[in-house]
Amino acid sequence: MPPDAPPRTSRALSGIQPTGRFHWGNYFGAIRQYIDLQPGAHQAADEAYYFIADLHALTTVRDPARLRSLVHAAAVDLLALGLDPERAVLFVQSDVPEVAELTWLLMTVTPMGLLERCHAYKDKKNRGLPADAGLFTYPVLMAADILAYDATIVPVGEDQVQHIEVCRDLAGTFNHLYGDVFTLPNPRLVEGGAKVPGTDGQKMSKSYENTIEVFEDPAAQKKKIMRITTDSRPMEQPKDPEGDHLFELFALMAPEGDRLRMADLYRRGGFGYGEVKKALVEAAAAYFADARGRRAELEADPGRVEAILAAGAARARARAGDVLARARRACGLSRGEAATGKGRRP
Ligand code: TYM
Numbered sequence: 001m002p003p004d005a006p007p008r009t010s011r012a013l014s015g016i017q018p019t020g021r022f023h024w025g026n027y028f029g030a031i032r033q034y035i036d037l038q039p040g041a042h043q044a045a046d047e048a049y050y051f052i053a054d055l056h057a058l059t060t061v062r063d064p065a066r067l068r069s070l071v072h073a074a075a076v077d078l079l080a081l082g083l084d085p086e087r088a089v090l091f092v093q094s095d096v097p098e099v100a101e102l103t104w105l106l107m108t109v110t111p112m113g114l115l116e117r118c119h120a121y122k123d124k125k126n127r128g129l130p131a132d133a134g135l136f137t138y139p140v141l142m143a144a145d146i147l148a149y150d151a152t153i154v155p156v157g158e159d160q161v162q163h164i165e166v167c168r169d170l171a172g173t174f175n176h177l178y179g180d181v182f183t184l185p186n187p188r189l190v191e192g193g194a195k196v197p198g199t200d201g202q203k204m205s206k207s208y209e210n211t212i213e214v215f216e217d218p219a220a221q222k223k224k225i226m227r228i229t230t231d232s233r234p235m236e237q238p239k240d241p242e243g244d245h246l247f248e249l250f251a252l253m254a255p256e257g258d259r260l261r262m263a264d265l266y267r268r269g270g271f272g273y274g275e276v277k278k279a280l281v282e283a284a285a286a287y288f289a290d291a292r293g294r295r296a297e298l299e300a301d302p303g304r305v306e307a308i309l310a311a312g313a314a315r316a317r318a319r320a321g322d323v324l325a326r327a328r329r330a331c332g333l334s335r336g337e338a339a340t341g342k343g344r345r346p
Contacts, residue, residue: 012037012045013151013185015053015093015142018070019060022077023211025204028193028252029157035082037155037188048088049149049316050078055093055100055141059134075305077215080295091312093145098320102144103137105327109173110140119162143167148320150183158194159203161187178330182323193252197245199228212249214288215295222281230273238269246273250280253287 014034016026034050036043052074054067061067071092083090093099115121118139124131142163146154147170154164164187171182195203198210205211212224228246233239241247241263251259262279265271298305328334 008152008183009047009150010045010152011047011049011150012153012155012188013049013051013146013149014155015051015056015145016074016078017053017057017060018067018074019057020070020206020211021073021213021215023204023206023213024249024252025157025196025198025211027081027214028196029190030155031078031081031083032193033155033188033190034078034088037153038084038087040087045153049091049151049319050083050088051091051093051096051145051312051316052078053093053145056138059132059138072302072305075309076295076298079298079305079308080291081214082291085308085312089312089315090308091316092309095309095313096148096316096320098317098324099141099144099148102148102320102324102327103141105331106140106143106147106170106174107137109177110137110170114166114169115139118166119159139163139166140170143170146185147171147182148323149316150319150323151185152183153188154185155188155190157196158189159205161189174327174331178327181327181330192248196252197248199224201229201245212284215292218285221284225281225284226274226277228277228280235272236269239266241266246276246280250276250283254279254283258283 012034014030016022016030022031034048035041037045038048039046052071054071057067057070061070075090075092078090079085115136120138121131121136124135139162143166146164146167154160156164164185168184171184175181198204198208199212200208200210202208202210212221216224228249230246241251244266247262247266250262254262258279262276265275325334
């Protein structure tokens with residue numbers, strides 16, 4: 001950038017799939033960052049765009065009524081967890097059809113080999129499951145999601161970093177061919193939350209059936225917590241809290257003092273994992289108590305939630321429309337404007 005150029009706007013953007021209710025991995029890896037990056041928050045970006053990725057969810061949810069209800073529930077959850085529609089743009093992915101057209105433009109510069117290496121497709125193929133073209137080209141849609149808003153920061157968990165690399169690759173190729181059209185984004189991960197463990201110690205994920213949902217009924221949630229796997233070392237033996245998934249979960253939501261006391265207890269030994277689990281039940285209840293209250297209020301006012309999504313979609317479409325027009329002009333899809341430089345970023 002030349003020294004006298006105005007600083008570029010920092011714009012956070014991220015998407016989350018409504019394939020089930022949000023779990024602790026979604027919250028501590030991604031949603032908590034969405035909140036922190038909203039304008040006015042302590043690590044604020046200049047602008048923030050967050051969307052519910054219903055087009056991506058279509059590769060797994062095939063029941064229309066369920067998809068509709070999951071999308072609405074996702075909006076309620078995000079608002080209850082602190083997303084503020086006055087400061088961030090909240091919308092549903094499919095309400096911005098410009099993104100689908102942009103996906104096609106990007107598809108024409110996407111090498112097959114790049115997609116063959118992407119993990120969502122590779123994992124499914126390795127498990128012998130049939131994969132459709134939607135799953136195969138999923139990272140291209142995700143790239144369009146990001147590039148359509150000139151996003152600079154993409155808050156995500158570790159599992160999405162590969163997809164952001166793909167996005168940067170595709171944007172780089174397109175820019176190389178057609179001029180400076182797209183902004184290259186960077187992923188943003190949080191320390192301690194980039195890979196939240198599930199009840200079995202693997203990464204928490206719907207596909208591993210090891211999730212604990214943020215707004216799960218408290219009794220069901222307690223049951224799951226009490227069933228978190230632990231090792232079989234005797235109670236007397238001192239243990240290292242680092243790398244213990246039960247402790248890791250506790251540390252995410254316990255106040256600092258409780259976390260230090262618990263780490264100490266681990267190092268001294270002479271305690272049972274049952275005690276830690278009970279402490280985790282209480283820490284989770286306290287951590288999400290306010291959000292549960294807000295959720296109940298929002299649930300009682302579906303009209304308000306839908307109005308927020310409609311307003312968000314209008315704002316998102318305006319921006320994506322500009323970016324798409326730029327991309328169309330740059331690659332020769334708009335007649336009469338060739339060689340005027342209008343395809344370039346202002
Ligand atoms: P999705 O819906 O699988 O997950 C949403 C967000 O939650 C994070 N996450 C985790 N973080 C830490 N530990 C875990 N155990 C854990 N599980 C999930 C994910 O990393 C993600 O940030 N492809 C995306 C959705 C998407 C998107 C985008 C994201 C579509 N377009 C554009 C960013 C930008 C996905 O499937 O996320």
